[in-house]
Amino acid sequence: MNINADFDKRASAHAADTPWVASPMAGVDRRMLDRIGGEVARATTIVRFAPGSAFSPHVHTGGEEFLVLEGVFQDEHGDFPVGSYIRNPPQSSHTPASAPGCTIFVKLWQFDLADRTHVRTETTDGAYTQTAKGVETLPLFHDDHEDVVMERWAPGAQVTLDAPDGLEVLVLDGDFNEGGETFAPQSWLRLPQDACSTAQAGPDGAKVWIKRGHLKTTPSAPKV
Structure with a gap:
C-alpha cells in the first residue's frame, strides 16, 4: 500500500x-x-x-x-x-x-x-520560549536524525517553513493557510527536502506539532 x-x-x-x-x-x-x-x-x-x-x-x-x-x-x-x-x-x-x-x-x-x-x-505542562516573531516553541525531542517541537503561532503570524531536510506539520488547535490550503485541527502537511514555504496563522492563531530533518534519505518500506 x-x-x-x-x-x-x-x-x-x-x-x-x-x-x-x-x-x-x-x-x-x-x-x-x-x-x-x-x-x-x-x-x-x-x-x-x-x-x-x-x-x-x-x-x-x-x-x-x-x-x-x-x-x-x-x-x-x-x-x-x-x-x-x-x-x-x-x-x-x-x-x-x-x-x-x-x-x-x-x-x-x-x-x-x-x-x-x-x-x-x-506537553500541557511545558514552558514555551519565543524563537521568532509570533512563534513560541516547546522542544520535544532532538537527535542527529530529527528535531521535534510544538509551536504556538500568534494570530496572523507569517511563519517561514524552511525544510532543507524535510518537514511535517500537524495542526492541534487554530488554523493556518499555506499554498492556498487552510489547515484546521488534525490537518497535516509534509514538505520535501529543500522546500521553503510560508504559513499564515488564522485569526485565533495556531498550535502545531512539527518534525524537521527526518527526510534526509528517501523513506522505504520496512524490511521484516
Missing part, C-alpha cells in the same frame, strides 16, 4: 476529507496520512480508539512515536492524557487500549533502529 509515498512532493491531508479505515482490531480505526507497506508499514496515521477498545500485545520493531489528541490512551506503562508525547524505541512492546476512548497521531518505523531512548512528555 502506498499513500502519499512520493517524498519528493508536497503532501497534505485534512481530517474532514480523510476517511476512517478499520484496523484489524474491532473499535480501532485509522486515517492514513502517508504509508509504505501493508499492516507492517512505514506509516503516519491518526488512530481512533472507541471506548473500551484495545490492540493485542505487540513489539514495535521499528519504533513508535505518538501524540494524544483526544481522550486518554492507556497501556501497561500508564495513562496518557491529551498532550502526551511518547517515543517507544525499536524493540519496545506494549498493549494499547483506551477505556474512555482516544485519538492519537502515530508514526511507525521511522526511528534509527539503534535508538533505545524512551520519551514521555506531558
Whole structure:
C-alpha cells in the first residue's frame, strides 16, 4: 500500500476529507496520512480508539512515536492524557487500549533502529520560549536524525517553513493557510527536502506539532 509515498512532493491531508479505515482490531480505526507497506508499514496515521477498545500485545520493531489528541490512551506503562508525547524505541512492546476512548497521531518505523531512548512528555505542562516573531516553541525531542517541537503561532503570524531536510506539520488547535490550503485541527502537511514555504496563522492563531530533518534519505518500506 502506498499513500502519499512520493517524498519528493508536497503532501497534505485534512481530517474532514480523510476517511476512517478499520484496523484489524474491532473499535480501532485509522486515517492514513502517508504509508509504505501493508499492516507492517512505514506509516503516519491518526488512530481512533472507541471506548473500551484495545490492540493485542505487540513489539514495535521499528519504533513508535505518538501524540494524544483526544481522550486518554492507556497501556501497561500508564495513562496518557491529551498532550502526551511518547517515543517507544525499536524493540519496545506494549498493549494499547483506551477505556474512555482516544485519538492519537502515530508514526511507525521511522526511528534509527539503534535508538533505545524512551520519551514521555506531558506537553500541557511545558514552558514555551519565543524563537521568532509570533512563534513560541516547546522542544520535544532532538537527535542527529530529527528535531521535534510544538509551536504556538500568534494570530496572523507569517511563519517561514524552511525544510532543507524535510518537514511535517500537524495542526492541534487554530488554523493556518499555506499554498492556498487552510489547515484546521488534525490537518497535516509534509514538505520535501529543500522546500521553503510560508504559513499564515488564522485569526485565533495556531498550535502545531512539527518534525524537521527526518527526510534526509528517501523513506522505504520496512524490511521484516
